[in-house]
Amino acid sequence: xxEIRAAEIGAEGIGKSFGSFAALTDVxxxxxxxxxxxxxxxxxxxKTTFLMILAGFxxxxxxxxxxDGADMTHTPAEARAFGMVFQGYALFPxxxxxxxxxxPLKVQRRSGAEVKRRVAEMVExxxxxxxxxxxxxxxxxxxxxxVALARALAYDPPVLLLDEPFSALDKNLRGQMQxxxxxxxxxxxxxxxxxxxxxxxxxxxxxxxxxxxxGVLQQIAPPKEVYERPANxxxxxxxxxxxxxxxxxxxxxxxxxxxxxxxxxxRMAASLGAPTATxxxxxxxxxxxxxxxxxxxxxxxxxxxxxxxxxxTQLALKTPGGVGxxxxxxxxxxxxxxxxxxxxxxxxxADRGIFL
Amino acid sequence: MPSLSxxxxxxxxxxxxxxxxxxxxxxxxxxxxxxxxxxxxxxYQAALxxxxxxxxxxxxxxxxxxxxxxxxxxxxxVTLLWVxxxxxxxxxxxMCILIPFWISVLxxxxxxxxxxxxxxxxxxxxxxxxxxxxxxxxxxNEFGVVVGMVHFLIPFAAFPLASAMRAVDxxxxxxxxxxxxxxxxxxxxxxxxxxxxxxxxxxxxxxxFALGFFVTPAILGGGRSVMAAELxxxxxxxxPNWGLGAAIxxxxxxxxxxxxxxxxxxxRPAAPR
Numbered sequence: 001x002x003e004i005r006a007a008e009i010g011a012e013g014i015g016k017s018f019g020s021f022a023a024l025t026d027v028x029x030x031x032x033x034x035x036x037x038x039x040x041x042x043x044x045x046x047k048t049t050f051l052m053i054l055a056g057f058x059x060x061x062x063x064x065x066x067x068d069g070a071d072m073t074h075t076p077a078e079a080r081a082f083g084m085v086f087q088g089y090a091l092f093p094x095x096x097x098x099x100x101x102x103x104p105l106k107v108q109r110r111s112g113a114e115v116k117r118r119v120a121e122m123v124e125x126x127x128x129x130x131x132x133x134x135x136x137x138x139x140x141x142x143x144x145x146x147v148a149l150a151r152a153l154a155y156d157p158p159v160l161l162l163d164e165p166f167s168a169l170d171k172n173l174r175g176q177m178q179x180x181x182x183x184x185x186x187x188x189x190x191x192x193x194x195x196x197x198x199x200x201x202x203x204x205x206x207x208x209x210x211x212x213x214x215g216v217l218q219q220i221a222p223p224k225e226v227y228e229r230p231a232n233x234x235x236x237x238x239x240x241x242x243x244x245x246x247x248x249x250x251x252x253x254x255x256x257x258x259x260x261x262x263x264x265x266x267r268m269a270a271s272l273g274a275p276t277a278t279x280x281x282x283x284x285x286x287x288x289x290x291x292x293x294x295x296x297x298x299x300x301x302x303x304x305x306x307x308x309x310x311x312x313t314q315l316a317l318k319t320p321g322g323v324g325x326x327x328x329x330x331x332x333x334x335x336x337x338x339x340x341x342x343x344x345x346x347x348x349x350a351d352r353g354i355f356l
Numbered sequence: 357m358p359s360l361s362x363x364x365x366x367x368x369x370x371x372x373x374x375x376x377x378x379x380x381x382x383x384x385x386x387x388x389x390x391x392x393x394x395x396x397x398x399x400y401q402a403a404l405x406x407x408x409x410x411x412x413x414x415x416x417x418x419x420x421x422x423x424x425x426x427x428x429x430x431x432x433x434v435t436l437l438w439v440x441x442x443x444x445x446x447x448x449x450x451m452c453i454l455i456p457f458w459i460s461v462l463x464x465x466x467x468x469x470x471x472x473x474x475x476x477x478x479x480x481x482x483x484x485x486x487x488x489x490x491x492x493x494x495x496x497n498e499f500g501v502v503v504g505m506v507h508f509l510i511p512f513a514a515f516p517l518a519s520a521m522r523a524v525d526x527x528x529x530x531x532x533x534x535x536x537x538x539x540x541x542x543x544x545x546x547x548x549x550x551x552x553x554x555x556x557x558x559x560x561x562x563x564x565f566a567l568g569f570f571v572t573p574a575i576l577g578g579g580r581s582v583m584a585a586e587l588x589x590x591x592x593x594x595x596p597n598w599g600l601g602a603a604i605x606x607x608x609x610x611x612x613x614x615x616x617x618x619x620x621x622x623x624r625p626a627a628p629r
Contacts, residue, residue: 057530078533078534079536081534082534086531087527088525090525092546104536
């Protein structure tokens with residue numbers, strides 16, 4: 001294939017205010033060449049504002065942007081020419097699929113023959129062969145989003161920006177489109193910046209995830225790291241259910257830390273980092289047992305509720321001290337007799353969990 | 357027999373009113389055209405061979421075409437600012453569109469007369485300030501008619517245009533810019549085509565409306581550039597030839613109907629194929 005035109009983007013101290021409201025505060029990060037970075041956060045967290053600033057549609061109130069090292073803070077959007085894919089597809093309704101894809105190529109004054117060749121190539125690449133002469137209104141939502149992807153990628157943009165592109169699609173279709181985007185990223189090697197509020201999507205797609213809240217960048221790290229080693233409680237809770245255990249009498253030594261939760265002494269491996277009074281653990285790392293196990297951390301609890309979810313069953317429990325716990329267990333591994341009210345022990349290995 | 361739902365029943369009085377005040381009288385006029393002064397199609401033959409009638413029709417279509425092009429063009433610019441301008445611009449344009457809308461067509465025609473006539477405000481000022489040696493003839497000709505009609509019709513084009521512009525997906529414009537298209541290209545190749553249905557609709561409304569104009573051409577044309585509606589009036593009220601007047605009415609009506617049908621059909625293929 002042709003040479004890769006992926007670019008590196010640097011943001012230094014980007015801030016954005018709308019009147020007295022600070023939409024973004026001091027965001028600094030580097031998006032590597034060919035990286036797939038996801039901007040994740042609840043609505044109003046500033047992730048979309050940051051994407052709009054990267055695209056050049058919004059001007060940052062302060063801070064600088066660099067493209068491959070060169071300052072692009074004041075470069076207008078049309079000169080940056082990053083590809084854009086939006087949630088509502090944003091196709092040109094008066095143009096056919098082929099005309100839509102040809103638009104950016106014509107903007108770049110490519111020759112007629114090249115436009116034709118490239119359009120045909122892109123139509124094939126996104127699996128829309130035979131639909132080239134249709135208008136967007138004649139296509140399904142998934143097909144329209146494929147056209148939008150093809151159009152944004154047709155001219156080999158240095159960066160592709162995607163603003164919640166699959167939020168409007170149903171679950172199955174969303175999965176297909178995610179696979180599609182991952183494949184395109186792998187095949188093309190372009191730098192992708194993807195905005196979403198769906199943590200599963202973020203974890204599945206990205207090489208790194210940047211998590212925003214209240215306009216502040218909370219953590220930027222690979223999916224496994226943000227999930228398993230969240231930087232703070234917000235990140236821990238935003239990325240999925242997590243159990244929080246308040247500890248007393250925390251001590252640490254060379255072989256790890258220990259602390260007391262409701263009278264039970266818990267041990268934590270040294271790999272979990274510097275101990276604090278807040279210990280957090282994902283539901284899937286805990287297991288149910290009839291009694292305490294000597295080689296693991298064990299705490300007693302009462303089963304409050306079971307939620308059958310097919311392959312998994314979610315269990316709600318309460319400790320004697322009143323702390324709620326959530327467990328996620330493979331349905332096949334649970335005894336059929338388990339019912340609310342049952343007295344059980346919750347166990348986990350000392351190398352699981354994180355101090356917050 | 358399909359039963360009528362309640363909402364459908366609610367429009368029955370309106371439909372009855374329309375039939376009583378438009379359809380019945382029009383059928384009466386159509387009847388005159390084939391019965392006065394004697395039964396037959398003689399009046400149609402007379403109308404379509406009379407050089408005066410033909411020249412009036414030709415002028416009517418020419419004036420209406422010019423008026424439509426200018427009105428839709430001017431209205432597009434005004435509406436663009438109305439829909440996408442700053443708050444101040446919006447309020448200003450809203451006032452400029454709505455206030456004339458509330459003033460009688462007669463008042464406005466006389467207003468233009470006061471402004472444009474040989475001894476009118478514009479000519480007097482221009483002469484006093486030394487811009488003009490001789491007064492310009494701006495009324496009692498097609499120029500005056502066009503000015504008056506365009507002014508009257510701009511709001512009628514502005515409403516369909518505004519709704520078309522508001523329906524444009526902002527993100528499509530952003531996407532185009534994001535792909536490297538400058539403002540001119542985004543406007544010409546994305547925004548304008550996306551508002552094309554509104555342009556077509558506005559043009560149709562203005563043209564059909566303009567065909568039936570009576571007061572403005574009568575006053576600002578001053579009897580020199582007679583248009584179809586005025587001709588019908590003259591044939592019925594001044595030279596009492598009701599049959600001929602009726603025949604001209606029917607021809608105008610059929611022309612408008614045919615035009616509407618063609619345009620409506622042309623507006624369809626934008627839908628999915």
